[in-house]
Amino acid sequence: MANNLLQGKKGIxxxxxxxxxxAWKTALHAHAQGAELVLTNAPVAMRMGxxxxxxxxxxGAPVIPADATSVEDLDALIRGAMxxxxxxxxxxxxxxxxxPNVRKGKHxxxxxxxxxxxxxxxxxxxxxxxxxxxxxxxALKEWGSVVALSYIAAQRIFPDYGDMADxxxxxxxxxxxxxxxxxxxxxxxxNTVSQSPTVTTAGSGVKGFDEFIAYSESMSPLGNADxxxxxxxxxxxxxxxxxxxxxxxxxxxxxFSNTGVSQEVIGKFA
Ligand code: NAI
Numbered sequence: 001m002a003n004n005l006l007q008g009k010k011g012i013x014x015x016x017x018x019x020x021x022x023a024w025k026t027a028l029h030a031h032a033q034g035a036e037l038v039l040t041n042a043p044v045a046m047r048m049g050x051x052x053x054x055x056x057x058x059x060g061a062p063v064i065p066a067d068a069t070s071v072e073d074l075d076a077l078i079r080g081a082m083x084x085x086x087x088x089x090x091x092x093x094x095x096x097x098x099x100p101n102v103r104k105g106k107h108x109x110x111x112x113x114x115x116x117x118x119x120x121x122x123x124x125x126x127x128x129x130x131x132x133x134x135x136x137x138x139a140l141k142e143w144g145s146v147v148a149l150s151y152i153a154a155q156r157i158f159p160d161y162g163d164m165a166d167x168x169x170x171x172x173x174x175x176x177x178x179x180x181x182x183x184x185x186x187x188x189x190x191n192t193v194s195q196s197p198t199v200t201t202a203g204s205g206v207k208g209f210d211e212f213i214a215y216s217e218s219m220s221p222l223g224n225a226d227x228x229x230x231x232x233x234x235x236x237x238x239x240x241x242x243x244x245x246x247x248x249x250x251x252x253x254x255x256f257s258n259t260g261v262s263q264e265v266i267g268k269f270a
Contacts, residue, residue: 002033003032003033003034004033004034005033005034005235005236005238005239005241006030006033006034006035006090006235006238006239007033007034008034009034009035009036009089009090009091009238009239010035010036010037010038010085010089010090010091011030011035011036011037011038011089011090011091011092011093011238012037012038012039012040012077012078012081012089012091012092012093013026013027013030013037013038013039013040013092013093013095014040014041014066014068014092014093014094014095014096014130015041015093015094015095015096016039016041016051016054016095017041017045017050017051017200017201018048018050018201019050019054020199020200020201020227021095021200021201021227022095022149022195022198022200022227022230022231022234023093023095024054024227025227025228025230025231026093026095026230026231026234026235027039027054027058027061028054028057028058028231029228029231029232029234029235030058030091030231030234030235030238031057031058031059031061033235033239035090035091035238036059036061036085037058037059037061038061038062038063038064038077038080038081038084038085039051039054039055039058039061039062039063039064040063040064040065040066040077041063041065041066042065042066042067042068043065043066043067046063046065051063062080062084064076064077064080064081068094068096068122068126068129068130069118069121069122069125069126069129071129071132071133074129074130074133075133075137078133078134078137078139079137081139082137082139088138088139088140088141088144089139089140089141089144090140090141090143090144090145090238091140091144091145091146091147091238092130092134092140092144092145092146092147093146093147093148093149093234093238094126094127094130094146094147094148094149095148095149096122096123096126097122097123097149097164097167097202098118098119098122098123098202099115099118099119099122099123099162099163099164099167100112100115100118100119101115101116101119101162101163102119102160102161102162102163102164102205102206102207103205105207106162107162108159108162108163111162111163115163116163116166119163119164119166119167120163120166120167120170122167123164123167123168123171124167124168124170124171124174125170125174127148127171127174127175127178128174128178130146131146131174131178131182131190132178134146135181135182135185135186140182140186140188142186142187142188143187143188143189143240143243144186144187144188144189145188145189145190145191145237145238145242146175146182146188146189146190146191147190147191147192147193147234147237147238148171148175148190148191148192148193149192149193149195149230150168150171150172150192150193150194150195150249151164151165151168151194151195151197152194152251152253152256152257153165153168154168154169154171154172154194154249155169155257158212160206160207160208160212161206164206171192172192172194172249175190175191175192175247175249176190176247176249178190179191179246179247180247183246183247189242189243189244189245189246189247190246190247191237191245191246191247191248191249191250192248192249192250193230193233193234193237193250193252194249194250194251194252194253194257195225195230195252195253196216196220196224196225196226196230196252196253196254196256197209197212197213197216197224198224198225198226198227198230199213199227200227215265216253216256218262218264218265219256219259219261219262219264219265220253220254220255220256220259220262221254221255221259221262222254222255223254224253224254224256225252225253225254229252230252233250233252237250
C-alpha cells in the first residue's frame with residue numbers, strides 16, 4: 001500500500017476520544033500517509049488525557065481544546081492551527097456526535113427540546129460553525145477537503161437513533177450547501193461519510209446497539225466496515241486522488257444502504 005498519499009498535507013482532526021474513536025484511527029492513518037496534524041476535542045472530553053497519547057503517536061501534534069458549539073473556541077482553534085502550520089492547511093475531519101436525549105433514554109416522540117437543540121448544535125451546526133470560521137480566516141487551501149461522519153438514519157428510520165437522525169440529516173445538508181459556496185469561492189470540497197455502525201463510545205450509547213450491529217452485519221454483503229477501514233476512506237478523501245468529489249454523502253457501509261434484504265436475514269423467517 002502507498003504510504004505518501006498525504007505527504008505535505010496538514011489538517012485538523014476533531015473527535016478522538018479514545019483508541020476506539022473513528023477520529024483516533026483516522027489520525028493514525030493520516031499520519032502514516034505523511035500528514036501533519038493538529039488534534040482537538042471538547043475540553044470535557046480531555047479530562048482522561050488519552051488524546052495526549054495519540055498526539056505523541058502522530059509526531060507530537062499540538063492538542064488545542066475547543067467546544068465545537070463555540071464560535072469563539074473554533075476561531076481560537078483555527079488561528080492556533082494556522083500559526084502551527086505556518087498558514088492555511090489542507091483538511092479537516094469533523095467526527096463529532098452527541099445527543100442528550102439518546103443518552104438519557106428520551107423517546108423520539110417525547111424529546112426534551114433544550115436537549116434537542118443541543119443535539120443539533122453539537123452534531124450538525126458545529127460543522128457549519130467550523131466551516132464559516134475557516135472561510136473567514138482563509139484557513140483552507142484550494143482543493144482542501146473537509147469530511148464529516150454521518151449515518152444512514154439521515155435517510156431511513158432507525159427508531160433507537162432518536163433525534164440524532166435529524167442531526168445527521170442537517171449535517172448532510174450543511175455539507176451540501178456549504179460545499180457549494182466553499183467550492184465556488186475556494187475550490188474546497190466538503191463531503192459526509194455515512195459509516196456502518198461501529199463499536200465506539202458514541203456508537204455504543206445507542207440502545208440495542210449489540211443486536212443492531214449484528215443485524216447490520218448480516219444485511220451488508222461485505223459485512224460492517226470497521227473504524228480502521230473508515231479511517232482509510234477518509235484518508236483517500238483528504239488526498240489529491242478525489243479532487244472532484246464534493247457535496248456528496250458517501251456510503252461506507254459494506255453495501256448495507258443498497259441491500260433490501262439478505263438471504264441470511266430472510267433465512268431467519270423460514
Ligand atoms: P466517539 O464517541 O469516539 O466520538 C465522538 C466525539 O464527539 C468524541 O470525541 C466527543 O468528545 C466529541 N464531542 C462531543 N461533543 C463535542 C463538542 N461539544 N465539541 C467537540 N467535540 C465533541 O465515537 P465515534 O463513533 O468515533 O463518533 C465519531 C462520529 O462518527 C460521530 O459523528 C458519529 O455520529 C459518527 N458515526 C458513528 C457511528 C458508530 O456506530 N459509532 C456510525 C456512523 C457515524
